[in-house]
Amino acid sequence: MSDAVRSLAELEVKDDFVRRHIGPGEPQTRAMLDSLGLDSLEALIDKAVPAAIRSETPMPLPPVVSERGALEALRAMADKNQVMVSMIGMGYSNTILPGVIVRRVLENPGWYTAYTPYQAEVSQGRLEALLNFQQMVIDLTGMELANASLLDEATAAAEAMAMAHRVAKSKADRFFVAEDCHPQTLAVLQTRARPLGIDLVVGDPESDLAGQEVFGALLQYPGTYGQVRDLTPVVETLHGQKALAIVSADLLALTLIKPPGEMGADIVVGSSQRFGVPMGYGGPHAAYFATREAYKRSVPGRLIGVSVDAEGRPALRMALQTREQHIRREKATSNICTAQVLLAIIAGLYATYHGPDGLRTIAQRVQRLTGILAGGLARLGYVVENDSYFDTLTVKAPGRAAALVAAARAAGINLRPIDGDRLGIALDEVTTREHLDLLLEAFAKGDAPTVETLENEASSGIPEALRRRSDFLTHPVFNLYHAETEMLRYLRRLQSKDIALDRAMIPLGSCTMKLNATTEMEAVTWPEFADLHPFAPLDQAAGYRQLFDRLEAMLCAVTGFEAVSLQPNAGSQGEYAGLMTICKYHESRGEGHRNICLIPSSAHGTNPASATMAGLRVVVVACDDQGNVDVEDLKTKAGEHRDNLAALMVTYPSTHGVFEEAIREICRIIHDNGGQVYMDGANLNALLGVCKPGEIGADVSHMNLHKTFCIPHGGGGPGMGPIGVMAHLAPFLPDHPVVPGVNPAAGPTGTIGTISAAPWGSSSILPISWAYIAMMGAEGLTRATQMAILGANYVAHRLAPHFPVLYTGQNGMVAHECIIDLRPIKEACGISVEDVAKRLVDYGFHAPTMSFPVADTLMIEPTESESKRELDRFCDTMIAIRREIAEVESGAADAKNNLLHNAPHTHSLLLGDWDRPYDKARAFFPLPGMQEDKYWPPVARIDNVAGDRNLVCTCPPMEAYQEAAE
Known part of the structure; x- marks a missing residue:
């Protein structure tokens, strides 16, 4: 560099987000283009993209903003939102997410940049967290089986309706919905029912269900207006019609009230939002879905199961219907891309952090405050419509409901307007005594009673017969990590088992695993x-x-x-x-x-x-x-x-x-x-x-x-x-x-x-x-597209001499992803696409998309965020694996006992006798420099068939975790 004095303008620090988002800089881009024989990105697009589809109109986007400018604009928008104390309810509650989970999970790219755990060997941490979520749901609902989350409570109810239609012995096409279900749930059911030919009937299940020929019914527990009722008679009525009983239940309430599984429910659904997940103006939140063991092959979404690995140790993976949409296609009964993994993990960790006693205490406090409020309203002359309750009261105020909602709002509290004569009040984890005092003052015609004067008069809103008697969350995982130090270390252990974008590129075709920039995430x-x-x-x-x-x-x-x-x-x-x-x-x-x-x-x-x-x-x-x-x-x-x-x-x-x-x-x-x-x-x-x-x-x-x-x-x-x-x-x-x-x-x-x-x-x-x-603007987005296409063609160019590139478009170019064909290799020596995928783990990489859209292929999408250095590291890895395959093809390596069939290689193999016909160094450190940051797979190759034949979807005993760690 010249010693000449640079001007102030030259020394101005530029906030160039496009350069931060796109991995390759100008020299790397130039080198990649040179390898393809191209002189510019424009020439690349001319060669790769048909002229007939090219847009001639610009993208009319606002001028690009800096990272600081984006945050300032988001702050200006955020400041226009007015966050008041919410007592609206309807399935959404304020909650408190423990700081250790905020910092170590919600805001941690080691968790939020991971992919769906199809490659189980590099996903054991989040699979364990999801198994905890399933165990939590099973325990609280009293059911035998739970999946690893769905999208929200309403769509989970719709999935339950569709499942009941398939599996119920009743051949009716009519479905009953209790009139005290949340209105948004009813609306989603109505949308989903129409194309399936299902006739919805809405009414009071205690008076209107008898005589109805239905295949199932949805019951809200507690109801949207707060009532806690015994569902057993309704469930028995449904079973008498060979119909299924579906219950939409509040998880926190289930720590105090009798679980639906003990009343005979067949399916239980709901939201786990109030277990630490912010309301977020509607989402994202993880729904849950629990059912009987008998229906395990009909459960929608994803199911985490326990199997064993090649070394005989417990290992987790997605089970059964996980592959349904790919196998059954137009005969599939649900869509597998309906999960909220990160939010399910947070909800499960919330339960892990608090444990059964902590959750019960939170619920008892909410329920106690609700009883105090009910007593205060009664003293003020108001009638509470529901004589039983957990956290929600429906107040009768003939002709005055709107005025009372307005008065509460003036005090900083949002209530639920139901109609001209009724309003709803729902309490939650963040409700305080001061909130109740403000609310009672808003409702008072004169002097308002205070919480302090009401506390000793509060009655219980849970009928004695509906109190929960059974234990829950007895597994050690919910009882070991209540000290923050222990929780911190547990979260680190889980994260270290996985490969996310903070460790390496995830070259999955059709999934676009690109940078999730810190600035983009900040406002969440x-x-x-x-x-x-x-x-x-x-x-x-x-x-x-x-x-x-x-x-x-x-x-x-x-x-x-x-x-x-x-x-x-x-x-x-x-x-x-x-x-x-x-x-x-x-x-x-x-x-x-x-x-x-x-x-x-x-x-x-x-x-x-x-x-x-x-x-x-x-x-x-x-x-x-x-x-x-x-x-x-x-x-x-x-x-x-x-x-x-x-x-x-x-x-x-x-x-x-x-x-x-x-x-x-x-x-x-x-x-x-x-x-x-x-x-x-x-x-x-x-x-x-x-x-x-x-x-x-x-x-x-x-x-x-x-x-x-x-x-x-x-x-x-x-x-x-x-x-x-x-x-x-x-x-x-x-x-x-x-x-x-x-x-x-x-x-x-x-x-x-x-x-x-x-x-x-x-x-x-x-x-x-x-x-x-x-922050990208029109030019930046265009550049990102160009670089995504460049990266894919660069990878295809480097790998083509070693693996056939299966499909190309005009001029021999691919789009933003490429497919390499391993079928000739499998024919020649028996090495499969799975063998290559598992060997990639030893090199520290997540596998590309396997066998889609063509069996025995790998679909690779590098994305614009990956630097040439990382692309080369991946290509070098694939070429090295090809050399290992060649040893099997030539007979230099054993056809069965080789680096690929035995992959991935776990740390446990470092101890004891080494009986493999290849060196340890080749198994564990196949490329130079890997010792500096070695990813150690926590399990060996997992036996999926064994897991499906012996389906276990609950947490194994702690000894199993200990043995796996040794």
């Missing part, structure tokens, strides 16, 4: 975003509304769509909502008979599963040898079904990682035959700034905010899957029964209804995506 835990109830008065959420408006405009700008719904709280929900919107559009035109959905054979398993849930019949379209949609087969099938064609579901770029040149023609064929085009947004990271789905013929698409727009995967959730639509579909986007105006374009023919429990989905994580787009 701000109280103004985190502590707002989703049904708070709209004028108290002005900041959120501004955030929604700005984000929706941004998403329209980058995709070419004309309206967006933020309600779908997962990509799977986006698929479902998009298809439902198409169906509603056809219905509005008098063409409700259109029920055929064309789906290419290469599609992700979520596509046919979503189509089936939307009531559509799937017709598979062939793909050609290059992985493209077979246009001639598409023409034939579109023509054959033109009178009933509803939609085509197509992923672009294709699931094979190729830009299909015929995509405009494909869209035209569907439109010419009366259908609509649903574009799966899984691969949107290859399009921004290059192509707009709305311009090439798509009518609707979901946008995975947890892929392209930087919301972390969280180990398998949270996600967000908003949908963008063209103008003709906007009137049919989701609305909500509690909060008006969610779809301002709603027309006279009605909307599709409600998709998820909260009006705007998982609102509290939307600042992440807004910040990403704001």
Whole structure:
């Protein structure tokens, strides 16, 4: 560098977020381009992306902002939200997340950047945390089996209804919903029931159920208005009809009241939100789903089970129906991408931190304060409608309910307006004596009694016969870590077992594991975003509304769509909502008979599963040898079904990682035959700034905010899957029964209804995506797309001499991911794609996507956030593994007892005799420099078959954990 004095302008520190987000700098980018024989990123796009799909219109985004500027803008929006004391209830409660969990999990990239634990050997930490969550749910509900979370309470209830329809011995198509269920739950059930041909009946189960021929019923426990009633007679009535009893229950209440499993319930669902997860204006929160052992093969979502590894030690993995959507496809009964892993982990850790005594104390305090409030209201002359209660009271105030809600609001407290004569009050973990004093003063006509004067008069709101007698959370994991030091170390031990983005790139095709920048994440835990109830008065959420408006405009700008719904709280929900919107559009035109959905054979398993849930019949379209949609087969099938064609579901770029040149023609064929085009947004990271789905013929698409727009995967959730639509579909986007105006374009023919429990989905994580787009700007997003495509082609170029690259588009280029073919290797020497995946663990890498969309292949997506150094490290690893395979092919290595078949190699093998025909050094440190930061897999290869044959989904005894650690 020159010794010349630099000017102040030259010394100005630049806040260049684009450079921070994109891994390769200019020299690295130049070297990657040189290896491909290209002189610029523009030349790369010209060669890789068909000219016919290139957008000629700019992305009309606001000017780019710095990281500091983004935080200042978010702070300005947050300050427009007014966080008051919430006593609204309806399934959402204030809660206190212990600081050690905030710092070590919620704000820790070692947890929030992990992927779904399909590769169990590198996921033992979060699998153990999820198993704890399952055990917690089993104990509290009194059931035999629980899954590893669903999206929210309302969609969990809908999944339970669908499951009951499948497994109940009753062959009726009618489902009963108790009138005291939460209104948002009823709304989601109504939406889900229509395409499945289910007739909903709403009423009082104690008086209206008898004589009804139903396959199941949903009961709220305690009810939305606070009543705690014995469900046993209703359950017995249902069983007498060969129907299933589903109970939506409050987990905290279940520490004090009789669990549904002891009343004969068949399925129990609900939310774990009040176990430490902020309300976040609606999410994300982990729902739970518990049932009987007899129904284990019908449980929706993911189930964590205990198996053994190759060394005979306990090991965890996802079990049974985890693979359903890929195996059954259009026969799948639910969509597996419906989990909230990070939030389930937090809820389980909350229970671990507090233990049974701590949870019981929290619940007793809430219940005691509720009793005191009930006594105070009675002294003031008000009638409490429910004579039993846990935390919720319904107050009768004929003609005065609205005035009392307003008076409470003036005191800083939000209540639930029910109707002109009634209001609801729900207490929670953060309720204080001072809050009750303020509330009683607001209700008083004269002097108000104080909590101090009322405390000795408070009665219990739980009937003696409904008090819980059984123990819960007796497993040692819930009783060992109550000291913060112990909890801190437990969390560290769990985290160290996993591979997340803080350790290495996660090269999963179709999953876009990119940087989740610290600045993007910062606002998530701000109280103004985190502590707002989703049904708070709209004028108290002005900041959120501004955030929604700005984000929706941004998403329209980058995709070419004309309206967006933020309600779908997962990509799977986006698929479902998009298809439902198409169906509603056809219905509005008098063409409700259109029920055929064309789906290419290469599609992700979520596509046919979503189509089936939307009531559509799937017709598979062939793909050609290059992985493209077979246009001639598409023409034939579109023509054959033109009178009933509803939609085509197509992923672009294709699931094979190729830009299909015929995509405009494909869209035209569907439109010419009366259908609509649903574009799966899984691969949107290859399009921004290059192509707009709305311009090439798509009518609707979901946008995975947890892929392209930087919301972390969280180990398998949270996600967000908003949908963008063209103008003709906007009137049919989701609305909500509690909060008006969610779809301002709603027309006279009605909307599709409600998709998820909260009006705007998982609102509290939307600042992440807004910040990403704001800091990247149009040029930055375009650069990110270019670099994603460059990275994929660079990896394909380096690996092509060693592994065949299965599909390419024009000029031999791939899109943002590439597929390498291991089938010839398996044929030649028996080494499988699983062997390669497990050997990657020894090198410290998470495996790429295995055997999708083609069996015995690996699909690799590097993302723009990975530096050339990391890409080279991965490529060097794959090339080294190829040399190890060559030793097996040549006979230099044993066909069975070799580095790949025995992978991964655990630390336990360092002790005792070494009986392998290769050196320890090759097993543990196959590349130079690995000793500096070695990842030690906590378990050897896991036996999935053994786990499925002997399904155990509860926490094993502590001795098993101890043995595994030795």
